[in-house]
Amino acid sequence: MVQGRRASLPAGLLDELAAICGDEAVRTSADELDRHGHDESYHATAAPDAVVYPSSTEHVAGVVRACGAAGVAMVPFGAGSSLEGHVAALGGGVCIDTTRLNRILRVGVEDLDVTVQAGVTRLQLEQRLREDGVFFPVDPGADATLGGMVATGASGTTAVRYGTMRENVLSLTVVLPDGEVMRTRSRARKSSAGYDLTHLFIGSEGTLGVICEATLRVQPLPEAASAAVCSFPSVHEAVECVIATIQSGIPVARIELLDEVQMDATMRRHPLGYRVAPTLLLDFHGSAAGVAEQAERVREIAAEHGCPDFVWASGEDERRRLWRARHEAYEAGLALRPGSRGFTTDVCVPISRLADCIVETQADVAASGLLATVVGHVGDGNFHVCMLIDPAQPQELERARALNGALVRRALAMGGTCTGEHGVGSGKARYLELEFDPPALALMRTLKRAVDPDGLFNPGKLTEAVDAAQ
């Protein structure tokens, strides 16, 4: 008998869930509900009515059938590290926490693939793979679950070389809204067999079913890796250097931009002695000779674009310090304004328009009176403005929203997208109407209705979000 049931769930549902997953796997304490009602962003909390922790795909199928029969909404939940309000239970209902689906089921070193349950986290996988000399290249920064990374179409600093989740998932096992368990495809490297069910679920944000297992491509650990730092007189010259580097066919593993505000913040937190100026951080993977050659060629290109001080960090300690500083960019930024919270944008534009997009946005930031840092996965044309907001000043949040709206419109006018990697959730939903033609949006809604006809999966998100949800 489950304690603390809430009046808004149909009688008997929690007992049914407990019979499927075990008594202690069904939770309704205020703490649990609150923790599962929000992600790491500024979006408002919307708590579910209950949280259930399935331990197997069969458990998930049972939960989906029980909730479906009762007409109760379901929200899949991973690490809660998303940034666009993806997990807020806007329709109440049951949160399906996947963190007990935490087994690495198979590591195929010869095939360079791995099968994991959805609740396995990125760092858990990294640790396990290292012993076999391979790694999973997609790194969104947070220790997200792999299921969550699939659901949001995540990427990060290494996408320029290794691709995003879209390029690194071979197959998924999904519990569909009717409770059936489906594998999207085989684990062959290539297949032209039928409609691409795998990509239908990558980026589906919990609105089409529950991802329970994923088979992922992994990469051999590079023989050698080194990093480099180069600063530029302006963002324009830094981005021109990126374009020239990529056009030269140099297979950089990472190429990240930090603007002068971010470099100021980062050098305060990590006094590594680099200049406070628009800066590129690069990572090179390959053979020892290949890495040295890549770095030398980038040094030449950077010099042509006004970089006076290319620093090659070939030692592993120095390289790790550098990437740790990059990964803590967000925390470093927040420390510029103690007590502030971050409002992070996520546009992505064709790289030929990137410098203009960043510079025009920096002017908007200056005009707004807000303090903001810029970091960018510039090889992909994706960058984040992190505006440092005082939560006690509602008008700051309004200014940040207005600035984000202007930025999204600018990016769309340049042929870009409102979200390069964070997803839509409820936060970006209003911009889908601007980004897509009406027939494309109508087709997305057709797909949603076809797969989830009762609309029970993560209601109020993606194409079904309403502005009021924000």
Next chain:
Amino acid sequence: MVQGRRASLPAGLLDELAAICGDEAVRTSADELDRHGHDESYHATAAPDAVVYPSSTEHVAGVVRACGAAGVAMVPFGAGSSLEGHVAALGGGVCIDTTRLNRILRVGVEDLDVTVQAGVTRLQLEQRLREDGVFFPVDPGADATLGGMVATGASGTTAVRYGTMRENVLSLTVVLPDGEVMRTRSRARKSSAGYDLTHLFIGSEGTLGVICEATLRVQPLPEAASAAVCSFPSVHEAVECVIATIQSGIPVARIELLDEVQMDATMRRHPLGYRVAPTLLLDFHGSAAGVAEQAERVREIAAEHGCPDFVWASGEDERRRLWRARHEAYEAGLALRPGSRGFTTDVCVPISRLADCIVETQADVAASGLLATVVGHVGDGNFHVCMLIDPAQPQELERARALNGALVRRALAMGGTCTGEHGVGSGKARYLELEFDPPALALMRTLKRAVDPDGLFNPGKLTEAVDAAQ
């Protein structure tokens, strides 16, 4: 007034199509109908009732609306180079020939992307891109249209390095079954905005609408390229060499297997002096030093796997001769048995199972009394058995079909797929039932019904094919 209309089309439809696309753009001659009723494979011809040649996306939308209103089936047609009966008009109706959609609309060198109309062919694009120092890496061999390559999810020899069509399409413009024109997404390198409409259409084989434009990723031409040839005592040792090469992180651009029968055929057609033995052809792309380093490392790995005679073809002439010989493998094979036609299989398995799959299949071939060659995109685990069939001997076709069926079952049992790159069409349809769970097939059919509720797009293919169609 269009001449030669056929009784099976509703009165007035051809005039309507002529009003949209122009009188001479609507054809009903027997030659035209026959040519559009089959591809390059052994599958039987099923001629359409008319062929229409739209010159713009708006033409296509008009044709789709007119045929839709009349309840007439539509079959999109590119170069007719597919291999699984994709273009046979099993439901009669109108063939939409896309070859007048032949403009390259935009080349974005800084963004490494290009936008083409669907009827642009691979070689046409290659020629245009060369002047800008970039190339489109997907090469299925045939001079297919880019629209056709999208529709079948094509790939080829370079997928091991550059990916298949699935990894190289940024955005599509599609005329949907209701006649609306839709762009699937922006041309940003990355996007997490909404359901992945692009991948819904990659591999959809004309069953969900007509692809009219594609925005594709292109690559910088490598600074240097070289090839290598190495022969092995057995297929097992050749495949072990491939696995070790890929695990070492060597970014080979191509790694192709030819078995001893294929090498015999190829050396007869192109007397280049290589041994008649299981052989790997490799291509290396990169900097001059990088290419030399890659080749040297593969030479060492090959020697460890029993290759006595690694030949490095660093001269561009020699390299071109070698790859021409590979690309003419099919013609070389046919010449082993003058008058024969090829029956080509297309399974793809995890590479750890590849050698077993090939060797067991070679034993089946020997037992069948058929003559067959094997070529493989072994870096992906994909290989083709080409059985040389006497068209006058129906029992040979039956034996080939039986052998293909056994091969598909073997590949599926090994975790593979019935088609690595040729697609389903009508030829592989019966194997979808073996490859996918019932819920996955049911979901595919749900998607088809949702997007094309009247079932007018390429009927009898993919999930809707019936065995009788073969």
